[in-house]
Amino acid sequence: MTDLAIIGGTGLTTLRALEVTRREVVHTPFGEPSCPLTYGQLCGKEVVFLPRHGPGHTIPPHKINYRANLWALHRTGVTRVLAVAAVGGISAHLGISELAIPDQIIDYTWGRAHTFFEEDLRQVTHVDFTYPYSAELRNLLLKAAAAAELKVVDRITYGATQGPRLETAAEIDRLERDGCHVVGMTGMPEAALARELELSYAAITVIVNRAAGRSEGLIDMASLEQNLKIGMEKVRRLLEHLIPL
Numbered sequence: 119m120t121d122l123a124i125i126g127g128t129g130l131t132t133l134r135a136l137e138v139t140r141r142e143v144v145h146t147p148f149g150e151p152s153c154p155l156t157y158g159q160l161c162g163k164e165v166v167f168l169p170r171h172g173p174g175h176t177i178p179p180h181k182i183n184y185r186a187n188l189w190a191l192h193r194t195g196v197t198r199v200l201a202v203a204a205v206g207g208i209s210a211h212l213g214i215s216e217l218a219i220p221d222q223i224i225d226y227t228w229g230r231a232h233t234f235f236e237e238d239l240r241q242v243t244h245v246d247f248t249y250p251y252s253a254e255l256r257n258l259l260l261k262a263a264a265a266a267e268l269k270v271v272d273r274i275t276y277g278a279t280q281g282p283r284l285e286t287a288a289e290i291d292r293l294e295r296d297g298c299h300v301v302g303m304t305g306m307p308e309a310a311l312a313r314e315l316e317l318s319y320a321a322i323t324v325i326v327n328r329a330a331g332r333s334e335g336l337i338d339m340a341s342l343e344q345n346l347k348i349g350m351e352k353v354r355r356l357l358e359h360l361i362p363l
């Protein structure tokens with residue numbers, strides 16, 4: 119039975135090593151997920167894969183139907199979700215195309231459908247979100263990285279911004295003062311929705327650029343693409359070394 123879902127981010131719309139067994143179109147009470155779910159075997163492990171920006175990377179971060187995506191994955195019976203995401207590096211100690219595993223998150227997004235608990239409630243529900251990422255799944259990622267001989271930085275704080283524009287230098291200064299080490303646009307509400315559905319959730323982030331104001335000049339999209347390619351190859355390697363719990 120499939121117990122692990124992988125949500126692909128920018129630069130990871132397909133998993134080359136995935137031996138696809140079937141695809142499933144899912145309709146949810148919250149609308150359509152980003153695309154049909156792909157089931158298959160990844161190096162002997164049953165997984166279900168969903169690229170959050172859609173198959174052709176056409177859905178911007180603020181337009182992703184996070185509720186439909188998480189609901190569709192939950193419906194398959196999986197209990198664990200690994201998310202992959204490209205981010206900008208705020209802290210100087212994070213290298214370009216390096217991998218980092220967040221253990222905390224700060225949410226700066228707005229106006230996104232961010233909860234399953236808003237209509238037809240029998241009672242108001244507040245989920246605990248002290249530790250937004252599953253320690254067990256973060257360990258699984260660390261072990262896979264060690265097996266793949268990949269350097270990963272552990273215990274970083276992810277600042278989730280609205281996008282689709284990148285940040286101003288002052289906004290990045292503020293995020294750094296708040297304690298964020300990386301910045302991305304898709305970490306929330308995804309992590310919180312996973313928690314509401316009682317799914318274990320962890321993320322692996324790829325630093326594809328220095329965040330605004332953290333390098334000379336402007337953010338160069340051509341180098342970002344190049345860094346993304348290098349980083350996502352590392353992610354593929356890491357995912358191929360996952361050892362099922």
Ligand code: HPA
Pocket residue numbers: 204205206207279284285301302303326327328329330
């Ligand atoms: N900011 C926000 N999201 C991002 C960035 C960034 O600099 N790089 C990749 N995703």
